[in-house]
Amino acid sequence: MEIGYVNGKYVSLDEAVIPIDERGHQFGDGVYEVIRFYNGKPFMLVEHVERLINSSKAIRLPIEQSVEDFNQLILQAVEKSELKDCNVYIQITRGIATRLHLFPNVPVSITMTVREAKPPKPEMRDNGVKAIILDDERWANCYIKSLNLLPNILAKQTADEAGCYEAILNRDGVVTEGTSSNAYIIKEGKIFTAPLTKQILPGITRMAVKRIAEKLNIDFVEEPFTTDLLLSADEVFVTSTTSEIMPIVKIDDNSIGNGVPGPVTKRLYEQFQLEIAAL
Structure with a gap:
């Protein structure tokens, strides 16, 4: 109960x-x-x-x-x-x-x-989900998992009203993270995500993805990337405790890659499932 x-x-x-x-x-x-x-x-x-x-x-x-x-x-x-x-x-x-x-x-x-637990519907992960880009209007210390989530809530609601799963936030054109997730792009087989600063939460699933990438010999690059690079990425995904690894296939009006979940994201999720099974 x-x-x-x-x-x-x-x-x-x-x-x-x-x-x-x-x-x-x-x-x-x-x-x-x-x-x-x-x-x-x-x-x-x-x-x-x-x-x-x-x-x-x-x-x-x-x-x-x-x-x-x-x-x-x-x-x-x-x-x-x-x-x-x-x-x-x-x-x-x-x-x-x-x-x-x-x-x-x-x-x-x-x-x-x-x-x-109420995990996302399987078809969401199979088909991928949509996101929008919004300005990051949160406070400066997002590395603290505080109760002050009003900017996150407003951005999440805006995303939902636009028919999207998540809003990917940016400061002056540089991607930070999602409203309740860490954000990643894949370019030429490498994973890119924002470095750990006060402006993003050090995600636990982010930690797991980094470990999985090393296990699979996939480069995991922690460096800033722009919204332009986000839209031109081969693959995009977000992670969180409740979303696990969720592929993003459309951002605003732009299809990501071929418009379907990509092979690297799929490999990461498959390995993630193996780690869960081994608990």
Whole structure:
């Protein structure tokens, strides 16, 4: 069953549990992670938790839990849910206190949900999906997986209203990432993606793709590329925990490559599936 967790207590998902003075609710003052479980086993759990702790430190959340503490909490929640294929959403905020901008001297709040995974339809991956290009209007520290996602939401909604799966963002013509994904192009058999800076999230699936590319002897090049290069790429794909590896076959009014998922993207996804099967 799908369940929730709030500061040491398991709750049903329709139970009212968040106080009005919760700083995540009032300020978006917190960080989060989403972890995918396949057949009861987590994919790259340690990497997700390490990123959660790094994001917490970056916004000066006074957390006491270790990687192992969070691992145990997440595994316990999934076991309690009895779900095999699920997404765990875990969120840490600066706690519950009267609304003031300064940090309060209160314990942090940890909440979590375990919900059944709803992966993209197979035909989306088989046929590829569409994207649009939008300006990146987010803040400067996108490497922090914070709760402040309003620019992402607006861009994602714009993409959806245009009949697209994702919006690929750019700053002054240089591609950063998607609204909820990392973005890649393939040119002459090489994978190109933006380097890790404060302007992009260090994706966990990005980490997996880099490892898979090395295993398959495919060059993985971390350097900036423009929207012009994006549109002239042989292949384009995006990655995230929930999308896994998703081929993009049309951007705005431009077909990518032959307008179908390309061979390199397919090889990456096939190897990704093998790694999941080996969990």
